[in-house]
Amino acid sequence: MKTPLYILGISAYYHDSAAALLRDGEIVAAAQEERFTRKKHDPDFPAQAARYVLEEAAIGLDRVAGVVFYDKPFLKFERLLETYHAFAPRGLKSFLTSMPVWVKEKLFMRSLLEKNLKNLLPESNKLPAVYFSEHHLSHMASAFYPSPFEKAAILTVDGVGEWATTSIARGDGPSIMVFKEIHFPHSLGLLYSAFTAYCGFKVNSGEYKLMGLAPYGNPRARQTAEFEEKIRGELIDIREDGSFLLNMAYFSYATGLRMYEENRWKALFGAEPRTAEREDVPQTYMNMALAIQRVTEDVVMRMARTACENAHSDNLCLAGGVALNCVANGKLLRSGMFKNIWIQPASGDAGGALGAALAYWHIGLGMERAPQKDDSMRGAYLGPEFGRDDILRTCKRFHAPYRSMPEEKILVETVADLLAEGHVIGWFQGRMEYGPRALGNRSILGDPRNPEMQKCLNLKIKYREGFRPFAPSVLEEDAEKYFDIPVNSSYMLLVAPVAEKLRKAVPNGYEELPLWERLYFQRSELPSVTHIDYSARVQTVSRRTNPRYWALLSAFKERHGCPVLINTSFNVRGEPIVCTPADAYVCFMRTEMTYLLLGDVLLAKSEQPPFNGGDCWRTEYALD
Amino acid sequence: MHFVSELVGFLNTRKKFWLLPLIIVLVLFGGLLFFVGGSAMAPFVYTLF
Numbered sequence: 289m290k291t292p293l294y295i296l297g298i299s300a301y302y303h304d305s306a307a308a309l310l311r312d313g314e315i316v317a318a319a320q321e322e323r324f325t326r327k328k329h330d331p332d333f334p335a336q337a338a339r340y341v342l343e344e345a346a347i348g349l350d351r352v353a354g355v356v357f358y359d360k361p362f363l364k365f366e367r368l369l370e371t372y373h374a375f376a377p378r379g380l381k382s383f384l385t386s387m388p389v390w391v392k393e394k395l396f397m398r399s400l401l402e403k404n405l406k407n408l409l410p411e412s413n414k415l416p417a418v419y420f421s422e423h424h425l426s427h428m429a430s431a432f433y434p435s436p437f438e439k440a441a442i443l444t445v446d447g448v449g450e451w452a453t454t455s456i457a458r459g460d461g462p463s464i465m466v467f468k469e470i471h472f473p474h475s476l477g478l479l480y481s482a483f484t485a486y487c488g489f490k491v492n493s494g495e496y497k498l499m500g501l502a503p504y505g506n507p508r509a510r511q512t513a514e515f516e517e518k519i520r521g522e523l524i525d526i527r528e529d530g531s532f533l534l535n536m537a538y539f540s541y542a543t544g545l546r547m548y549e550e551n552r553w554k555a556l557f558g559a560e561p562r563t564a565e566r567e568d569v570p571q572t573y574m575n576m577a578l579a580i581q582r583v584t585e586d587v588v589m590r591m592a593r594t595a596c597e598n599a600h601s602d603n604l605c606l607a608g609g610v611a612l613n614c615v616a617n618g619k620l621l622r623s624g625m626f627k628n629i630w631i632q633p634a635s636g637d638a639g640g641a642l643g644a645a646l647a648y649w650h651i652g653l654g655m656e657r658a659p660q661k662d663d664s665m666r667g668a669y670l671g672p673e674f675g676r677d678d679i680l681r682t683c684k685r686f687h688a689p690y691r692s693m694p695e696e697k698i699l700v701e702t703v704a705d706l707l708a709e710g711h712v713i714g715w716f717q718g719r720m721e722y723g724p725r726a727l728g729n730r731s732i733l734g735d736p737r738n739p740e741m742q743k744c745l746n747l748k749i750k751y752r753e754g755f756r757p758f759a760p761s762v763l764e765e766d767a768e769k770y771f772d773i774p775v776n777s778s779y780m781l782l783v784a785p786v787a788e789k790l791r792k793a794v795p796n797g798y799e800e801l802p803l804w805e806r807l808y809f810q811r812s813e814l815p816s817v818t819h820i821d822y823s824a825r826v827q828t829v830s831r832r833t834n835p836r837y838w839a840l841l842s843a844f845k846e847r848h849g850c851p852v853l854i855n856t857s858f859n860v861r862g863e864p865i866v867c868t869p870a871d872a873y874v875c876f877m878r879t880e881m882t883y884l885l886l887g888d889v890l891l892a893k894s895e896q897p898p899f900n901g902g903d904c905w906r907t908e909y910a911l912d
Numbered sequence: 913m914h915f916v917s918e919l920v921g922f923l924n925t926r927k928k929f930w931l932l933p934l935i936i937v938l939v940l941f942g943g944l945l946f947f948v949g950g951s952a953m954a955p956f957v958y959t960l961f
Contacts, residue, residue, distance in 0.1 A: 362918070362919065362922045363922075363926075365935075366926065366928060366931060369931055369934055370931075387938060387942075388942065390938075391938050391939055391942030392942060396915060398914070399915070
């Protein structure tokens with residue numbers, strides 16, 4: 289019998305480090321380090337994630353044929369030096385901050401990786417060969433190779449890797465041909481991040497909050513139009529084909545430790561930057577969020593058109609941080625430019641680990657590719673799974689009373705009834721998701737018809753900003769009845785309008801009402817998942833990829849007439865999504881969730897013993 | 913040695929030999945700082961700048 293060939297992909301040392309393992313080109317496992325270390329966006333070498341993926345395949349590191357790192361450090365260093373040189377003497381402070389790290393560690397990335405890999409393999413001296421894939425090639429590979437398409441246009445947009453910030457390519461069988469690249473410092477991702485920072489959210493983690501804030505912007509307000517005009521006129525020069533140049537006089541990220549030139553932005557927009565400590569969000573920042581969202585969508589749309597023309601394909605694959613902008617993705621889908629769109633669920637840098645491994649397999653080793661009917665991501669359920677023994681051990685450790693429900697039909701019916709009664713339930717089952725979304729294995733669930741649920745989940749369960757929307761999971765078979773979505777959205781990466789027949793008309797002058805009045809107005813029959821502009825970030829649930837979650841939605845539909853549930857990630861603000869049953873139990877006890885399902889074991893909050901350290905998460909996790 | 917040959921290969925491929933003096937200075941200073949510590953480095957730094 290032929291010995292299988294294993295490839296380990298690694299992303300690390302920037303943010304969201306991760307490890308992914310291939311066996312003969314097939315994805316065995318992938319996970320982010322933050323889930324194990326409980327440190328959000330952990331950038332360190334993914335030792336625990338790598339250990340896990342190897343355990344999943346039941347092999348040691350000595351069986352791995354090659355380790356592939358997700359970017360090229362020399363090329364990144366070249367970019368840094370040339371940028372400092374081009375902007376000198378500006379950037380001296382940033383230069384002095386970053387160079388010691390490079391000269392001490394990052395420039396010697398091969399040795400650094402080998403040292404860390406050696407810790408995974410203490411008993412042997414034989415280390416696998418280490419290779420490096422370009423950052424955007426890793427993204428492109430993660431977008432194209434697992435997709436169901438034989439040929440496709442590929443578009444990757446992010447902050448920055450080495451030089452490229454945007455790449456347009458064509459995927460055909462095992463090959464990827466790049467047509468166009470936009471290089472640093474001109475970056476759509478960094479432009480969006482600059483606005484994220486100006487509106488008071490954290491760069492590299494708050495971008496999705498800005499996206500969620502945009503619909504609160506007043507589309508008819510003069511200020512919104514002026515902001516958009518100023519962005520297009522002063523900050524970015526957008527060309528017909530989607531290529532663009534940023535006016536670097538307004539940005540300091542190339543050489544500074546901040547994203548934007550504060551005085552110039554204040555003069556341009558006539559508004560102070562919002563501080564992170566400020567609880568409320570004034571209308572000005574909502575209008576600003578809407579303006580930058582519109583500009584982003586315009587650029588993405590133009591670039592997609594260029595990709596379509598160059599690749600001569602009606603399939604599109606997306607990856608890179610900007611591909612997590614599901615509002616832009618939804619508009620791209622509805623534009624009809626492409627027949628099919630596939631988006632890598634781990635589109636951020638974590639997905640680079642998988643892409644790097646796949647790039648080596650298909651390009652480095654020249655292996656053929658056989659696209660799968662759905663895709664080859666297995667629903668993104670690529671992380672660790674915990675058996676009944678692990679779960680019972682956790683219950684014993686916390687002296688937690690539980691009810692065992694080995695029969696699945698009874699289990700899903702019980703949970704469905706509890707949800708209909710208004711309970712918020714922690715739902716923990718199967719393999720952990722890879723990527724930033726919880727897709728029904730590490731989720732907090734609620735009834736979307738309950739108008740109080742959004743407020744309750746935001747303020748009592750997740751402890752996050754009250755304006756943040758929640759996403760629905762819907763049975764694949766019923767998706768079109770509830771949302772205007774003609775395709776599957778298994779990875780919750782497409783925003784679609786709520787179906788017309790479910791909507792409720794808003795009163796005249798609705799856009800001028802204060803935020804909370806607008807927010808708590810019931811806009812549809814699914815008020816807790818209908819965003820302010822009647823949109824929803826939909827997850828369609830398939831029986832093939834997640835049979836138990838599908839069974840729960842079916843039971844909820846059968847018994848309570850609704851095939852939709854609120855699905856939000858199982859964590860509190862600033863905490864990585866839970867990984868183990870113990871993480872889930874601690875999160876359950878620290879919040880106001882009333883029931884927790886761990887595999888086939890149900891725990892009621894009312895029956896649990898007092899929990900020490902209930903509020904510890906506030907000090908344990910820095911707010912994101 | 914592996915690092916040096918990789919670096920030279922990289923500069924050759926990218927046709928960026930003009931970066932070499934800068935990299936050498938950075939690595940030497942980094943190495944000196946690492947091996948001899950800040951205080952022992954002071955005379956070199958004062959002579960140079």
